[in-house]
Amino acid sequence: MVKQQRAARTREALVQAAATAFDCVGYEAASLAQVSKSAGISMGALTFHFPTKDQLAEAVQARGACVTRSAAEKITAEQGRPLRSAIDLTLEVARLLDEDVAVRAAARLTRECPQAATPWTSVWLPAIEALLCRASTDELRPGADPQTVLTLTTHLITGTESYIRRCATLPEQRESAQDQLERVWRVVLPGISRNNAQLD
């Protein structure tokens, strides 16, 4: 049992160190030797747990996907108004991108390794699509079709991730990604909402 716990802790440390590496320099440039060094775990143990770089990247993507999926499930279970829930989910995704290195690494790896088993977008984008379809009759103004609002939403998340990466060297001097995205939604919402809805 103690042995199993130790193995789980080793895997955990490796996934964390790998997330930092993939987030910072991407799949190709990430060095397994550097991951092993920064996790304080030997290369032998690394290759025992993750025989290939692909398997390590897969574990990081799974971690980032799991965190994001939990957030999506929590928000979609809340039974609020669908448009508000869709916006709340984007704000939570922005917060996770800002604060969780595995989420940020998963977002990057999904672009760089499109053959991944669990693309990061697949755990939140369909939830937003479903919410926007539910919102369309009562909440979206005529002309604001759900597919175009979904495209807008995707662009806003992509832009948010890019903002975080641009400011990576001075994170304490900038507005949080969630605050910035909320500011953008306040401006955009009157254009897409039928009822002149406001964010609280």
Added chain:
Amino acid sequence: MVKQQRAARTREALVQAAATAFDCVGYEAASLAQVSKSAGISMGALTFHFPTKDQLAEAVQARGACVTRSAAEKITAEQGRPLRSAIDLTLEVARLLDEDVAVRAAARLTRECPQAATPWTSVWLPAIEALLCRASTDELRPGADPQTVLTLTTHLITGTESYIRRCATLPEQRESAQDQLERVWRVVLPGISRNNAQLD
């Protein structure tokens, strides 16, 4: 004179081949040997014209910046309503990203080599900022401050570039980036415009 023309043609072919390489695989992974091969120009001639990879990347960024700057200057000179001009400029940037490999490479290199002499964003983003500031009193609705609309605009261009890259393997099967962005602006515009402006 003939010799100068030949040198100019050689540089032109090298910049074009390098733009394709930087656009596809990024700065780090781009191979000078591959650039030389696909341009049909010897490695000796490549290093004569561009002694370092940095100098070749700089030339590609300068090309992409030059094309984009021309578009920005043309649109800002047109004396239309500032908000409409700002949107027109984003649509032109989307078209250039879709159709001009040097523009796409410049966008990518600006992210990957932030110390570049001419960051690609610096040739169009200040023009949009100036237009939005001019629009703010007459055209933007109260609450839609120019800085937030600028953040929105930046996210839309980032999202547009990401869309082009996601669909790089099947460009003929997708909506053009310009059409997609125009569709998004039609939905967003009523939220930011004071006069309930519509795109024609």
